[in-house]
Amino acid sequence: MQLLAGGGGGRRGEGAGQRPRLLPMTAFPFWPAGSICPDGPWGRKEVFCWERKPALNGKRVKRAWVIPPISVSENQKRIPHFLVQIKSDQERPGGVIYSIRGPGVDEEPKDVFSIDKLTGKVYLNTMLDREKHERFRLKAFALDLGGTTLEDPTDLEIVVMDQNDNRPLFRQAVFTGHVVEGAAPGTYVMKAEATDADDPETDNAVLRYSILGPESGAAFAIDELTGEVRTAQAEFDREVVGVYNLTLQVADMSGGGLATTATAVILVDDINDNPPEFTEKEFSMEAPENEHGAVLGSIAVQDRDLPGSPNWLAKFTILEGDPEGAFAIRTDPLTNGGVISVVKALDHEEQSHFELLVSVQNQAPLDPSAPKAARALATVRVQVQDANEPPLFPENPWRGSVNEGAPPGTEIGLFRATDPDTQQAQLLRYAPAPDTAGWLHVNPDSGLLLARQTVPARSTFRHGWYTARILASDDGTPPLTATGTLSIEVLEVNDHAPRLLPASPVLCSQGDGLVLSATDEDLSPHAEPFHFSLAAELAHNWTVRRSTHALLRPQGEAAEGLHVLPLLVRDSGTPPQAREQLLNLTVCACDAGGSCRARAAAVAGAGAGLSFSALMIALGSAALLLLLALLVAALERSRRRAQRKGLLGASLDDLRDNVFNYDEQGGGEDDQEAYDLNQLRNPDRFPPPSPRGKPPRRRDAPHSYALPEPPRRLPACPADIEEFIHEGLEVADRDPSVPPYDTALIFDYEGDGSAGGSLSSILSTEADEDQHYDYLQEWGPRFRRLAELYGQ
Numbered sequence: 001m002q003l004l005a006g007g008g009g010g011r012r013g014e015g016a017g018q019r020p021r022l023l024p025m026t027a028f029p030f031w032p033a034g035s036i037c038p039d040g041p042w043g044r045k046e047v048f049c050w051e052r053k054p055a056l057n058g059k060r061v062k063r064a065w066v067i068p069p070i071s072v073s074e075n076q077k078r079i080p081h082f083l084v085q086i087k088s089d090q091e092r093p094g095g096v097i098y099s100i101r102g103p104g105v106d107e108e109p110k111d112v113f114s115i116d117k118l119t120g121k122v123y124l125n126t127m128l129d130r131e132k133h134e135r136f137r138l139k140a141f142a143l144d145l146g147g148t149t150l151e152d153p154t155d156l157e158i159v160v161m162d163q164n165d166n167r168p169l170f171r172q173a174v175f176t177g178h179v180v181e182g183a184a185p186g187t188y189v190m191k192a193e194a195t196d197a198d199d200p201e202t203d204n205a206v207l208r209y210s211i212l213g214p215e216s217g218a219a220f221a222i223d224e225l226t227g228e229v230r231t232a233q234a235e236f237d238r239e240v241v242g243v244y245n246l247t248l249q250v251a252d253m254s255g256g257g258l259a260t261t262a263t264a265v266i267l268v269d270d271i272n273d274n275p276p277e278f279t280e281k282e283f284s285m286e287a288p289e290n291e292h293g294a295v296l297g298s299i300a301v302q303d304r305d306l307p308g309s310p311n312w313l314a315k316f317t318i319l320e321g322d323p324e325g326a327f328a329i330r331t332d333p334l335t336n337g338g339v340i341s342v343v344k345a346l347d348h349e350e351q352s353h354f355e356l357l358v359s360v361q362n363q364a365p366l367d368p369s370a371p372k373a374a375r376a377l378a379t380v381r382v383q384v385q386d387a388n389e390p391p392l393f394p395e396n397p398w399r400g401s402v403n404e405g406a407p408p409g410t411e412i413g414l415f416r417a418t419d420p421d422t423q424q425a426q427l428l429r430y431a432p433a434p435d436t437a438g439w440l441h442v443n444p445d446s447g448l449l450l451a452r453q454t455v456p457a458r459s460t461f462r463h464g465w466y467t468a469r470i471l472a473s474d475d476g477t478p479p480l481t482a483t484g485t486l487s488i489e490v491l492e493v494n495d496h497a498p499r500l501l502p503a504s505p506v507l508c509s510q511g512d513g514l515v516l517s518a519t520d521e522d523l524s525p526h527a528e529p530f531h532f533s534l535a536a537e538l539a540h541n542w543t544v545r546r547s548t549h550a551l552l553r554p555q556g557e558a559a560e561g562l563h564v565l566p567l568l569v570r571d572s573g574t575p576p577q578a579r580e581q582l583l584n585l586t587v588c589a590c591d592a593g594g595s596c597r598a599r600a601a602a603v604a605g606a607g608a609g610l611s612f613s614a615l616m617i618a619l620g621s622a623a624l625l626l627l628l629a630l631l632v633a634a635l636e637r638s639r640r641r642a643q644r645k646g647l648l649g650a651s652l653d654d655l656r657d658n659v660f661n662y663d664e665q666g667g668g669e670d671d672q673e674a675y676d677l678n679q680l681r682n683p684d685r686f687p688p689p690s691p692r693g694k695p696p697r698r699r700d701a702p703h704s705y706a707l708p709e710p711p712r713r714l715p716a717c718p719a720d721i722e723e724f725i726h727e728g729l730e731v732a733d734r735d736p737s738v739p740p741y742d743t744a745l746i747f748d749y750e751g752d753g754s755a756g757g758s759l760s761s762i763l764s765t766e767a768d769e770d771q772h773y774d775y776l777q778e779w780g781p782r783f784r785r786l787a788e789l790y791g792q
Contacts, residue, residue, distance in 0.1 A: 069157040074130040086120035088142040090150040102138040130160040162199035170262035192227040194250040208255030212247040238268040272311035274304040275373035289387040298337040310364035320357040354382040388476035391417040393484035401489040412449040417472035433469035494526035494573025508590035513553035526573030
């Protein structure tokens with residue numbers, strides 16, 4: 001196969017515009033397989049040479065072409081563009097059919113190349129982009145008209161030559177860097193990087209960096225090969241220039257080709273090289289009295305460092321003038337000023353003026369290169385305003401005491417307050433709180449506590465203490481009130497004499513004696529221990545001895561029976577209270593359990609029986625209960641008689657033929673009004689009527705008829721129910737006034753002589769003209785609607 005080189009078959013950049021030349025196969029010697037091809041006519045080993053194929057069965061085989069790559073420039077605009085011609089030396093009389101296959105022909109991207117099947121010329125059909133496809137590898141085929149392969153497929157490689165059609169691009173539009181104030185020359189700042197899509201092996205992708213401006217950009221330098229930006233001077237002051245905006249450029253073809261620009265923003269980082277200073281040497285403020293947390297004002301400072309940074313934020317300290325720590329100062333993050341507030345309530349009467357010495361410094365340490373501050377100290381003068389303060393009870397709570405039962409007007413104590421503003425108590429007014437008891441009175445001018453009423457007993461108070469609140473108000477503007485608490489102890493007074501307990505004891509004749517006890521309404525120490533003593537005339541018969549308790553014993557043998565002993569009981573109060581009482585002592589012989597025997601109990605009972613007044617009270621109570629029982633029985637009997645009386649009992653006429661109860665249809669077995677079915681269920685529950693009593697009257701029987709004779713007896717068991725029913729039927733049959741028990745009630749019977757006729761006539765349209773329903777008005781409100789519908 002022969003190859004005719006076209007315009008794109010030479011070296012890079014050399015094939016354009018040259019005429020194609022015929023390269024016959026005889027122009028090159030034969031070389032063994034695997035040997036190096038000789039230099040071609042252009043001085044490079046890229047021309048055609050033979051390749052010896054291995055012999056098959058000792059026979060010599062044909063050698064094929066090895067076609068070097070064909071170069072074509074990208075962005076070729078003359079389309080279609082001839083590349084190369086392929087021609088087989090095995091042409092036969094019928095001709096040869098040429099074809100190519102591979103990427104760019106029948107594979108993606110398709111239809112880039114084509115071949116004239118008769119002449120073997122290969123054409124480029126579209127513009128190429130080296131950045132998308134650098135080369136194409138095709139297969140060339142030679143067939144006869146019958147489709148037989150004349151030669152083995154030949155590799156055809158097409159290389160796309162690069163053109164400088166892509167600008168270099170920075171990796172980002174804006175580069176950001178930082179440099180510290182006072183940085184030395186040559187300090188690294190940042191690196192600007194760019195890329196180029198052209199062939200990196202050509203000059204089309206050789207980049208160069210530069211700084212275009214502005215004039216302030218002279219403070220920085222850029223490496224033209226790497227794009228690194230560094231400082232070119234040492235005088236960087238953020239307070240003078242805080243931000244540098246540079247325009248960077250990158251160009252290919254070693255700086256002489258296509259170019260692109262980007263922006264570099266370089267921020268100068270702040271250092272604390274400017275100390276904060278007060279704007280004034282002295283500041284004046286006013287503070288309210290008795291207010292906690294009040295803000296007094298702010299003191300202004302100035303700092304040239306970066307606002308918001310620790311190099312700019314101020315920190316204040318109160319050095320002098322506040323020994324009690326009543327003031328605090330904080331930094332306002334927006335203005336950087338010092339805000340002074342009160343953390344402890346101030347008292348104008350105690351101290352009305354303060355002079356605070358305040359210092360300021362930054363939160364970050366000051367740089368050694370910073371100058372000394374001119375106004376780092378300031379004086380803050382604070383004047384405390386006078387305000388009306390509430391009264392004050394020096395002793396709160398106040399404690400006092402008063403005897404129980406003390407008469408009205410008794411002085412309890414003096415509970416007074418002072419005014420911190422005037423220190424004059426006479427300007428105050430006193431009043432008890434609304435929940436104060438009525439027996440306590442407070443003098444409104446002096447605060448003297450008095451008993452308005454008799455002081456209640458100590459036992460009425462919890463643990464004997466009474467707690468109340470007293471209000472003290474001044475005459476300021478506005479008036480203020482203070483509340484004081486007073487605790488008054490109500491003291492126990494010995495105002496009750498003791499009483500024997502019990503007053504009528506029992507003493508066994510063979511016992512050791514009687515233990516005496518008493519009770520006292522007073523509390524300790526005005527109660528126990530109690531002291532017992534006998535009258536002098538009884539001292540020779542009875543004795544009272546006291547060891548751990550008082551023991552009453554007869555001297556000798558006491559006669560059985562009731563003994564009345566006058567006994568004097570005295571408590572231990574101051575002064576002591578005593579009471580003489582009669583002790584009704586019963587002496588009896590006791591059994592082993594300590595109880596009086598029957599005879600002794602009878603004697604004791606006779607002596608200690610009920611009195612006449614108690615007996616009369618008991619009899620009166622019994623008579624009253626009996627009278628109430630009789631009254632209840634009479635009321636019940638009267639109610640039953642009223643129930644037996646029928647609604648038509650007062651009438652002597654029998655109205656059964658004129659009145660029908662159409663609205664009573666019975667309630668089944670639960671209906672007990674007209675017929676009692678319980679007698680049919682269980683007749684044993686109902687006893688036979690008394691021979692002397694009257695049989696019960698039926699509700700549907702008129703009162704003008706005599707009652708029939710009742711059945712002789714009630715059935716004794718359910719088996720006799722049939723006989724009982726027959727007897728009832730016979731009685732009913734003999735009574736002409738009532739129907740028998742088994743009479744069926746006809747509820748749909750309307751009676752005779754009705755002017756309305758059948759109710760079905762209401763629905764008849766034929767008889768409406770002949771009927772008159774005005775009489776329905778007389779039937780009552782239930783028929784009034786019918787009269788309105790069908791009447792005239």
